[in-house]
Amino acid sequence: MDPTAIAGKLRDFIDREILEGQGGDLTADTRLLELGILDSFSLFLVIDYIGKEFGVRLELEALAAEDFASIAVIARTVGSKLAPSGPRP
Amino acid sequence: MDYSWTPEQDELYAGILRFARENLNATTLERDRTRRFGEEEWKKCAGFGLAGLCIPRESGGLGLDCLSTARALEALGRGCSDGGLGFSLSAHLFACAVPVHLHGSPDQKERYLARLASGEWIGANAITESEAGSDAFALKARARKEGDGYVISGEKSFVTNAPVARLFLVYASTAPENGFLGISAFLVERDTPGLKAGRPMETTGLTTSPISSLYLDDCRVPASALLGREGAGGSIFKDSMGWERSCLFAFWLGALERQLEETVDHAKSRRQFGHPIGSNQAVSHRIADMKLRLEAARLLLYRACWERAAGHPSELAASLAKLAVSEAFVASSLDAVQIFGGSGVMQEIGIERYLRDALPGTIYSGTSEMQRELIARALGLPPRRP
Ligand SMILES: Cc1cc2nc3c(=O)[nH]c(=O)nc-3n(C[C@H](O)[C@H](O)[C@H](O)COP(=O)(O)OP(=O)(O)OC[C@H]3O[C@@H](n4cnc5c(N)ncnc54)[C@H](O)[C@@H]3O)c2cc1C
Numbered sequence: 366m367d368p369t370a371i372a373g374k375l376r377d378f379i380d381r382e383i384l385e386g387q388g389g390d391l392t393a394d395t396r397l398l399e400l401g402i403l404d405s406f407s408l409f410l411v412i413d414y415i416g417k418e419f420g421v422r423l424e425l426e427a428l429a430a431e432d433f434a435s436i437a438v439i440a441r442t443v444g445s446k447l448a449p450s451g452p453r454p
Numbered sequence: 455m456d457y458s459w460t461p462e463q464d465e466l467y468a469g470i471l472r473f474a475r476e477n478l479n480a481t482t483l484e485r486d487r488t489r490r491f492g493e494e495e496w497k498k499c500a501g502f503g504l505a506g507l508c509i510p511r512e513s514g515g516l517g518l519d520c521l522s523t524a525r526a527l528e529a530l531g532r533g534c535s536d537g538g539l540g541f542s543l544s545a546h547l548f549a550c551a552v553p554v555h556l557h558g559s560p561d562q563k564e565r566y567l568a569r570l571a572s573g574e575w576i577g578a579n580a581i582t583e584s585e586a587g588s589d590a591f592a593l594k595a596r597a598r599k600e601g602d603g604y605v606i607s608g609e610k611s612f613v614t615n616a617p618v619a620r621l622f623l624v625y626a627s628t629a630p631e632n633g634f635l636g637i638s639a640f641l642v643e644r645d646t647p648g649l650k651a652g653r654p655m656e657t658t659g660l661t662t663s664p665i666s667s668l669y670l671d672d673c674r675v676p677a678s679a680l681l682g683r684e685g686a687g688g689s690i691f692k693d694s695m696g697w698e699r700s701c702l703f704a705f706w707l708g709a710l711e712r713q714l715e716e717t718v719d720h721a722k723s724r725r726q727f728g729h730p731i732g733s734n735q736a737v738s739h740r741i742a743d744m745k746l747r748l749e750a751a752r753l754l755l756y757r758a759c760w761e762r763a764a765g766h767p768s769e770l771a772a773s774l775a776k777l778a779v780s781e782a783f784v785a786s787s788l789d790a791v792q793i794f795g796g797s798g799v800m801q802e803i804g805i806e807r808y809l810r811d812a813l814p815g816t817i818y819s820g821t822s823e824m825q826r827e828l829i830a831r832a833l834g835l836p837p838r839r840p
Binding site for chain 2: 383401408
């Protein structure tokens with residue numbers, strides 16, 4: 366799956382589940398950590414979603430701010446970890 | 455589903471129960487009154503291996519898994535009447551020694567783990583601040599990189615063991631703009647210039663567990679003081695809370711068991727109107743509820759420990775366990791006081807101490823309200839919008 370498609374799904378998820386549909390301004394480059402959109406609760410919702418939707422398990426210990434700065438960055442991280450066969454059916 | 459313990463776990467339980475009953479209770483009442491930490495008792499516990507239950511053998515611990523660790527603490531809680539000692543020991547283990555074991559570099563483990571596991575050094579952890587309690591990750595303490603190390607500044611509140619600890623696991627932000635992922639964890643030794651523990655505070659309950667503020671005033675530490683990566687502090691803290699919420703509360707399961715035994719004995723032996731008070735349904739049903747709370751909380755706690763021992767710990771199980779044990783302890787302590795009547799509130803009898811020791815349990819390791827928040831999140835209920 367290409368990063369743009371991953372980013373689209375992530376954007377929908379964050380808008381729906383974290384911003385309760387109020388994420389009209391949310392773009393792939395919105396600074397998620399700086400703006401507090403990803404905090405200690407919502408970050409783990411996103412990690413959980415990534416596991417379920419893309420089959421990518423992100424280890425708690427390996428989490429780095431660089432990987433969660435924006436939707437575009439998360440999508441690249443997820444894309445790079447996706448098995449060649451793609452997401453879970 | 456098999457609920458039985460192995461013969462080794464039974465032996466461990468029996469050994470610790472005997473040790474605690476024989477060695478730890480002689481001065482509890484006096485030290486509770488004078489708010490004195492049991493240094494001698496700490497040393498005895500340490501000598502028995504209790505300061506390093508789940509630390510690997512090669513680092514001087516007993517090398518127990520999470521389930522056996524909890525079972526050991528349950529035995530300690532049943533046999534030891536000094537709740538403050540059990541709390542100090544558990545805070546040392548789960549909020550300091552375990553993070554060093556799980557996230558420490560080989561050098562950090564070499565320097566600290568054997569000292570912590572042997573109880574020679576007491577450990578503490580410092581995240582809470584005056585403006586960052588339940589919202590712990592809103593902490594203001596900062597660690598800025600300078601030369602080949604960091605300079606930490608900030609004020610921490612309610613640090614268990616601070617008056618007696620040799621090693622502090624301090625959480626400070628190295629990149630405030632990254633929020634949760636900008637928090638880092640540092641191992642700071644007591645004699646580091648700029649670090650100062652405040653005056654011991656007087657708590658309701660846990661009176662023998664020393665607690666104070668911690669001040670870090672341009673406290674310079676080497677780069678080697680960083681535990682894990684920069685920005686990994688939030689995850690390290692979350693993981694240590696998982697351990698605390700699962701294992702630490704096993705100590706209070708043991709206390710609940712002891713409290714129940716004492717209450718049953720009292721309800722059988724105390725006679726009023728020519729009958730044991732326990733023959734009144736109003737009393738016996740209270741005791742039945744105490745038993746129900748204990749057993750339900752025990753199942754939740756060991757389920758959380760089982761998940762952790764099996765390598766897939768969940769925040770949900772740990773929160774359920776913490777909430778169940780801490781709230782059971784408050785409710786059952788109120789029942790015990792009521793059943794003991796006047797002697798229930800006399801300090802020398804020891805029943806009101808359960809209630810005092812129970813009260814802080816719904817606050818530390820995350821309040822009951824925060825556990826319900828975590829449980830709600832795990833059920834898919836939406837968080838409040840940032
Ligand atoms: C005995 C004891 C030992 C401790 N040891 C340590 C230690 O070793 N190291 C350390 O760093 N800290 C320690 N603490 C601090 C402890 O972790 C905090 O007290 C706890 O997290 C609560 O923070 P607070 O006291 O600031 O209360 P607050 O966060 O101000 O909470 C006050 C009330 O508001 C409620 N509340 C807050 N936010 C919400 C919300 N979002 N939803 C619903 N309700 C909410 C709380 O549940 C609580 O009822 C200890 C505390 C105690 C009592």
